[in-house]
Amino acid sequence: MTTRPAADENLAAKLPDETLRKWLRDMLLIREFEVRTMQAYQNRLIGGFCHIYVGQEAVAVGALAALEPTDPIITAYRDHGHALARGMDPKYCMAEMFGRIGGCAKGKGGSMHMFDKPHHMYGGHGIVGAQCPLAAGLAFARKYTDEVIENRASTGVAMCFLGDGALNQGAFHEAMNLAGVLHLPVIYVVENNGYAMGTSVARGTTMAHELTAKAAAYGIDATSLDGMDVMEVYNGMKPIVDRCRRSVQPAFVEARTYRYKGHSMSDPRKYRTKDEEQQYEAQDPIEKLAGFLMSERKFAEADYDSLAKAVRTQVREARQWTDLSPPPDIEELYTDVYADAWGPYHGTSLPLMMKDTQQE
């Protein structure tokens, strides 16, 4: 087991303009989407729990950039950002939260359950830490399919996002142990935003000042990186992804980040200070990348404005599309319970998103 330094090399700085602009656009899209989501929630157009990703955009965007698009990913309930960064059209994501048939899960999952099979996103999971063993299974299945069914070397890597609160769940530790003993190519990315709901990481877990120590007991390589800088996330993550894929071994990454908003929409954030919030907002990941592009890549204010405008339009259109999508038919209540039809159950059918994507 090694705790590796975050970034040996500035790999991101060597990427072409269009890649970095795409990252900026993705982060702007997530932020705009989340702002509109909060408004819709406050207007009671979205029900249930709703967890906002604003502030953490660099983690999803930078980490997913280090993967192949076919590498499976999975996350917890703060999942809109990962879905969008993976390529889900925001209209399916918005419609899901509105409980409409056009949602990625036909309106039957909600905010916490963004699934996107065409983009190899395996959810969106509501119970803290419960996605960690599933991620080991995704890695197991990729490896098994290659080695046992296709009779070739393992080629895949699975990525599992979790919050710092999940570090204290048994499911996380069992998954890490299994990934270690079964040699599974899975990367556990802890988005350490400082708080498990209202409990600070220091109050909730041991070795809070050095979370990579959690991986030591499992013999798993661990890295800690700055999750408020998308280029740093990529720089740290790319060599880890390559190594996991090559060596068919797990890894553990702590991305230090911050959620600007509360745990969920109903959180008054009494457990932290305004000063602290402002301190993090001052190192905003979107501004950071925009600043880099402007100083190093001839990116002008006008370019930024046009990107911002484009995502505003995209989110507005997603919202308009959502408004036109009806709630699921009552028949949907008894659809997708079982894969086959028997008794009161109708069998299963695919969401519009899958049909649209298959036609493309």
Place this chain on the structure above:
Amino acid sequence: MSRQIEYRDALREAMSEEMRRDPRVFLMGEEVAQYNGAYKVSRGMLEEFGPQRVVDTPISETGFTGLAVGAAMMGLRPIIEFMSWSFSLVAADQILNNAPKMLYMSGGQFGCPIVFRGNNGAGGQLGSTHSWCVESLYANVPGLKMAIPFDPYDAKGLLKTAVRDDNPVFFLESERLLSVKGEVPEEEYLVPFQQALIRRPGADCTIVSFGRPLYFCLEAAQALAEDGIECEVIDGRTIRPLDIETIVESVRKTNYCVVVDQSWPFASVGAEIASQVHERCFDDLDNHVARVHADDVPPPYAYNLEQEMLPNARKICEAVRSVTYNA
């Protein structure tokens, strides 16, 4: 060609045949590979299929059941062995919250074709924590199927069906039955779900049960026959889906019904079947449906207490006599 084989061998034949047929099927669990299975169900499978397809796990039920959910979402078809269903409680979030709901909460995108199988039920003086009968606890959850094999023939035929099913199947075996021998054909066969079987025909009272308690039902039916009460003993075989039609048809003929369920009485499979029979056969019944359950207490260790706690032939006879007194 038929031959006599043990229940455990029938289970192994089902798994091995399905693994030969479909490379997506693998077996995972505690001691399934190098140890040859804690109860020797998977004996020899490591040799044939290798360590990638017969996978030993640490004692880590939450971990390996969750692993199976992820693997199934990606298209594999795991068979997960619980050494005992008692240990499945540790994995409740994965087997109840994830496996049976994934298809629904992903809007039809990701199913979980997993077989969870292992020993269920008390009877070996294993004490309170190792003697679980999980059927009533788990049958409450939509999205899963549940099968309970009575003999080697069903152990093989139902398990092969379970492996081919596209839903999570909870497959409840019995440690007390593993050494039971029975006829199993050499030729391939499947036992379909939702197809109850009349294990003993009779015109006077219907007895419905699943798995091991059926042996007590048959013992009771034999004793009652000597007194002139002919019981029809129905093996439900699967709890989800439940073949209520076969039960209803029998009750319409006998006008009496006793349900025998080795789990606790409160909010149980037995209560559910009694309710459905009352609803469907109200005008046919000459008495209310009687239920025989495990006593509503934790499983005790002492042999005499444990035997008294479980359904047995004496209790079943008493139940049949008490409902048919007005026949």
